[in-house]
Amino acid sequence: MTSAPQPRRSQSGIQVVAHRGASEDAPEHTLAAYRKAIEDGADALECDVRLTADGHLVCVHDRRVDRTSNGRGAVSALELADLAALDFGSWKDAPESPDWKDPSLTSVLTLERLLELVSDAGRRVDLAIETKHPTRWAGQVEERLLTLLGRFGLAAPPSPEESPVRIMSFSARSLHRVAAAAPAVPTVYLMQFATPRVRDGRLPAGSRIAGPGIRMVRSHPGVVERLRRAGHAVHVWTVNEPEDVELCVDLGVEAIITNRPGTVLSQLGRS
Template sequence: MARPDDLVVKHPFVVAHRGASADRPEHTLAAYDLALQEGADGVECDVRLTSDGHLVCVHDRTVDRTSTGAGVVSEMTLSQLQRLDYGAWHKGPQTDPPDAAGNGDTGLLTLDALVAMVLDWHRPVKIFIETKHPVRYGALVERQVLALLQRFGIAAPASASRSRAVVMSFSAAAVWRIRRAAPMLPTVLLGSAARYLGGSAATTVGATAIGPSIETLREHPELVDHAAARGRALYCWTVDEGEDVDFCRDVGVAWIATNQPARTKARLRAG
């Protein structure tokens, strides 16, 4: 029988920011596979729409920084994006480059493939999906994300705490679109300004959590209690330094987004 201590939720949980992106190229199969092996409680990704309507995991507006090609994601087709390698720029260990079909450890990762990977893992892991704005496709991004989650059967969880997916954005309008269409799906309103996150915006759009940067939270640790008083959790990004991990634990952050999930998990266990 479990002891009472075993039933206590132990915060913070660790979210692999773009996968284990300190050690593997961000937003690649290699990065997420390593994050899952390292015990991440959740994984985070940024999504954009291609010109032919596919959701792909790319942070920047262009692929110039993270691939062997160049161009604006929203102006390229899935096939064009799949011809590129997304790992050659990274200093980590060499992994398998993509083949002609875009497969491989450092090929283009679609949101469809990432969700399937997370749901097939041998333990429950949450996926935090950030929709990027402003973009040329506007609200279509959220509609496509919800349609994908519906196909996987995770768009309408029994409760926010049991949800396998969380949708986030710096755009309040985007968070509101998700909340209105899928009221049980947890959402995070991201931001860098304490006044914005601590004000009425999160209430107006129905966000279930707020997401300040570690710099903002350092300056305004009261955001944790402020959110909790309104029934919200706090998701903090991007937390890599040991003293910042300790700080987040001490003030009661629920979810830590980090590029180094293994090291962050180890630090929390040691603490």
């Protein structure tokens, strides 16, 4: 049995991953959110990527931009210039929140710009990149993603254990494509439900790490033990409440993905 690659561990033993950046404090998937996460001390940043109509990878969770911008339409039907004209920050405004109006901090964020931010962080910050599916660009997302990672020297790490980047997806097919093209890049199979396969501690071919949601972990904590016994690291999303952080600590998971990296780090005694 081959053990899954482990994320770089913090002193507390758990890697704290900023979900879409410090997305409780700043608009998700914006430069503002990721800068805040780095300032908070997050060990890693999580992002979702989609392909624009003209072939750029952008950090947007939803299929459409309606929820997180002042525009409308599917990401895949819009060009980067169309997205760059939209405001991805003001939806977050609240009386007690900053006024997110600086377009340099809240315009659409490309994966390339996020990789540059990580490169300039002044310390190691890992990156967990989720491919979104289904998509009209079947296979092209993974191809463009690995090409871009290659430009930053990240597509062929010496070993999975040394890779600062991992690819995540709910799509086993997407992870299989990544594993076939870049076998040393770790892959995380995201899941919402404890299927019979998962309850037996098994993951789809090409998947190295288990990524269960916190609701599943709450309902089936024994699955975490079986996955780890089978040699898989476990990265849990999206963990925001103190009692859920404690549950993850008790279960010995390797990574916590959270909207509140600063708060979680404080709870773990790292602030």
